Amino acid sequence: MAVKKTRKDQADQTKGTRLNRSQRGKQIALIRKRQITTAAYEIIAEKGYYNFTMMDIAKRAGVSSGLIHHYFKDKENMLVTLLREMQQSVRINTEKAIEDVSGPKEKLEVFMDSAFALVETQREYIHVTYDFLTQIKFNERMQRIMSKLYRGYRQTMVEILRDGKAKGVFKDVDEHYTASLFVSIMLGIELQYVIDNTAFFYRDYTYKIKAYIFDLVVKK
Amino acid sequence: MAVKKTRKDQADQTKGTRLNRSQRGKQIALIRKRQITTAAYEIIAEKGYYNFTMMDIAKRAGVSSGLIHHYFKDKENMLVTLLREMQQSVRINTEKAIEDVSGPKEKLEVFMDSAFALVETQREYIHVTYDFLTQIKFNERMQRIMSKLYRGYRQTMVEILRDGKAKGVFKDVDEHYTASLFVSIMLGIELQYVIDNTAFFYRDYTYKIKAYIFDLVVKK
Structure with a gap:
């Protein structure tokens, strides 16, 4: 699947380099956003564009819907x-x-x-x-x-x-x-x-x- | 527009031939259905497939929503x-x-x-x-x-x-x-x-x- 990345892949992105706190914060935000959009892609593929809720995505991504609103x-x-x-x-x-x-x-x-x-x-x-x-x-x-x-x-x-x-x-x-x-x-x-x-x-x-x-x- | 027909055109379809009561009933049903789908086409073109209600269509077609349910x-x-x-x-x-x-x-x-x-x-x-x-x-x-x-x-x-x-x-x-x-x-x-x-x-x-x-x- 084109946009799918495993969480391991995503975690790997932060390894190997020493980052300061602000860089690391940005890195984590990127990973979280990717995690949410990956879940969104899966949910849309399953249910169709017009039949999903933000709660479906939160559940699939394993995050709270509050966190989604924090990033988007x-x-x-x-x-x-x-x-x-x-x-x-x-x-x-x-x-x-x-x-x-x-x-x-x-x-x-x-x-x-x-x-x-x-x-x-x-x-x-x-x-x-x-x-x-x-x-x-x-x-x-x-x-x-x-x-x-x-x-x-x-x-x-x-x-x-x-x-x-x-x-x-x-x-x-x-x-x-x-x-x-x-x-x-x-x-x-x-x-x-x-x-x-x-x-x-x-x-x-x-x-x-x-x-x-x-x-x-x-x-x- | 491809599917658009004026009501006059539709009315013309029933003219010119003498129909018995049952034939005329079928003819009217066809015209009503066409009237409703024409309204549906216009509404979808304006609002998009996923943003309309049956009430929008009823209003546009100038019929009650009950009549829509009678035909569809x-x-x-x-x-x-x-x-x-x-x-x-x-x-x-x-x-x-x-x-x-x-x-x-x-x-x-x-x-x-x-x-x-x-x-x-x-x-x-x-x-x-x-x-x-x-x-x-x-x-x-x-x-x-x-x-x-x-x-x-x-x-x-x-x-x-x-x-x-x-x-x-x-x-x-x-x-x-x-x-x-x-x-x-x-x-x-x-x-x-x-x-x-x-x-x-x-x-x-x-x-x-x-x-x-x-x-x-x-x-x-």
Whole structure:
């Protein structure tokens, strides 16, 4: 799960460095906030965005609801933090996967693979993202964070394409259009497949789409 | 707006034919139900799926909440009817647009145009559709109706492609894959643009996408 961290992981974050009292206070606040947003993510994934209470989250996080209010001004504040964390987490995973390989072609392949894999490895994440989608019309902060998510995808692909063009490996394609096209395909195929996993053979289709993008972009 | 009908239009449906008492009763029930779901659509578009009451709908429709319960067993029942109506309405519009032209190339073009136009002409419809999307995980009926919507899009395009191949105008493309690819692009570009209308030049990009699909499908 994208945003899930065990409490042990979180505790480990404070080890290994000597901190003064104020630094340690900030560190603990970060950990507590993360603990609460992790619980919120789990609860929303189980019950849906519109069917949970702050008490559900307090219980799951093993804290008092007073403590939640100590760290988050209100429910919206907590949800905005959760949405940001979810996106950072997915972003970091993608960036890390790309860094691990060298060469524009390899990076493009890993980027596409990790985008298409979301629907199989992060189903909960996708549902929770759709839940947040219903907020964009009414909540400008949520709208901005959501638009940052898709802009992030486009931007990552633009950078890969730019790098490949500079290195003479990719054709002179319109980077922004090609990135937007791929992100469109990825989001749209994900949407159809999440709603109906008998719609098509997901792996076959994504394989064909990858081949098409490669054909479009890579110099022969 | 897709599902909106004026009361005059609705009243017109009963004119022109002589009906017996039972037929006329059914007709009135249909009109009342449509009146209520139209009000529901407007209210949801304004307030969001999770922020309305049955009383809001009764007030907007100008009926008592008792009458709503007379026609719909419960809230879910009314929402399912609304979702079905929304989809039929969009489907009928698309089918009608395609029927109005002859020739597979013209039909393909009209189909793509009407799909891409949704984001500009039916913004409310798209938001309400996203609202329903949050239900698919928890409500099997909603999941089935939603999957029917996207299957409908794919199916319409499959038929156009099949017809064009039979008439020797289109290449021997994989119909189902090509339809799924186009629907993916359409849904994904719509999603990015609804969230952030500064993401790209929507008309330029959809124009390029149409040219690409034509290139993929039409024999030179």
